Amino acid sequence: MSSRRPQGRSTRPTMRDVAERAGVALVTVSRVVNGIGAVREETADRVHAAISEIGYQRNEIARSLRPGQNSLTIGLLLGDLTNPFYASLAKAAVEVMADAGYAVLLSTADEDPEVERRAVGELIGRRVAGLIIVPDQGDHAFLREVNGHDQVPVVFVDRPATGAEADVVLVDNEGGGRTATQHLVDHGHRRIAILVAPSYYTTGRRLRGYRKALRHSGIDVDEALVVALPRGTTEEASAATHALLTSPNPPTAIFSTTSFLTEGVLRASRQLGAQVAVVGFDDFKLADMLPTPVTVVTSDTEELGRRAAHLLLDRIDGGTAPFQRIVLPSQLIARGTGETAPR
Structure with a gap:
């Protein structure tokens, strides 16, 4: 990974150039070039024609310099593996890499900078x-040290990294937080609580969106309704919701910043028999099957993994375009809990 941003595309055509010329996906070109996987004869002919037209050649020198090219493996380093968000992301990335002929070594750091550093070194x-x-939230300048002579390309996903430049694929967390809060405001709510799971980036941006939506609507932010949870567990969210709804001046709506927190909010509100509007960030299994289906702000998690994998394939192939920062949109799915009017 380079410590400097490339200043332009290489004059040497890449597989991405071939894909654009042939009108096919990058993985299709990879299959044809590497002779891995099934490709329709007509499609393969288009790829070969594009290769001839633009003069593409595999960069065998670069491939020989990169230590991973002998094993055709890539490393995927995630956060909490029990989180369905990361499972979905990983599944999509693995499928793209497998189609291109690469195996995936999966590792996790559990938000620990030292564990992450060791895991990167091991991979x-x-x-x-x-x-x-x-x-994680640590300084990633160490990548220049463990990465040797800039030999192994890196793509960050879900969050940007500090101290290192590379391609990154993100979700519009701030926009999603603003959308969720504005939805509740539009349904008449003024006392809107937010439960915030710990994160140096994602939930912090969702909180920023919450604040912006309230200010935009002329509503003062009541800091008593901004609840930061130490670990972000379902149990913490349930306890926090119970405390909020039994307080002298309870909120009429709650925005929960992760699916784990949404589960805790629903559990506590049901136990109390409370009529409270709820919007959660990130969809979760059976959210649409509950007696009152859950309104959520969500994004295409699989697309997050696919985009990251395609960017990495392009870098492995020798692509030297400026680093990309791709932000995928979020969208609100209104199902019922977020449309409850205040009482």
Whole structure:
């Protein structure tokens, strides 16, 4: 991974150039070039024609310099593996890499900078061709040290990294937080609580969106309704919701910043028999099957993994375009809990 942003595309055509010329996906070009996987004869002919037209050649020198090219593996370093969000992201990334002929070594750091540093070193030591990393809040300048002579490309996903430049694929967390809060405001709510799971980036941006939506609507932010949870567990969210709804001046609506927190909010409000509007960030299994289906702000998690994998394939192929920062949109799915009017 380079410590400097490339200043332009290489004059040497890449597989992405071939894909654009042939009108096919990058993984299709990879299959044809590497002779891995099934491709329709007509499609393969288009790819070969595009290769001839633009003069594409595999960069065998670069491939030989990258330690991972012998094993055709990449490393995928995630956060909490029990989180369905990361499971969905990983599934999509693995499928793209498998289609291109790469195996995936999966690792997790559990938000611990030292564990992450060791995991990155171990993956590079296993001669991976590239890395997809969900970074923690630590300084990632160490990548220049463990990465040797800039040999292993890196793509960050879900969060940007500090101290390191690379391609990154994100979700519009701030926009999603603003959408969720504005939805509740539009349904008449003025006392809107927010439960915030710990995160140096994602839930912090969702909180920022919450504040912006309230200010935009002329509503003062009541800091007593901003509840930061130490670990972000379902149990903490349930306890916090119970405390909020039994307070002298309870909120009429709650915005929960993760699916784990949404589960806790629903559990506590049902136990209390409270009529409270709820919007959660991130969808979860059976959210649409509950007696009152859950309104959520969500994004295409699989697309997050796919985009990261495609970016990494392009870098492995020698692409030198400026680093990309891709932000995927979020959308609100109104199902019932977020449309409850205040009482």
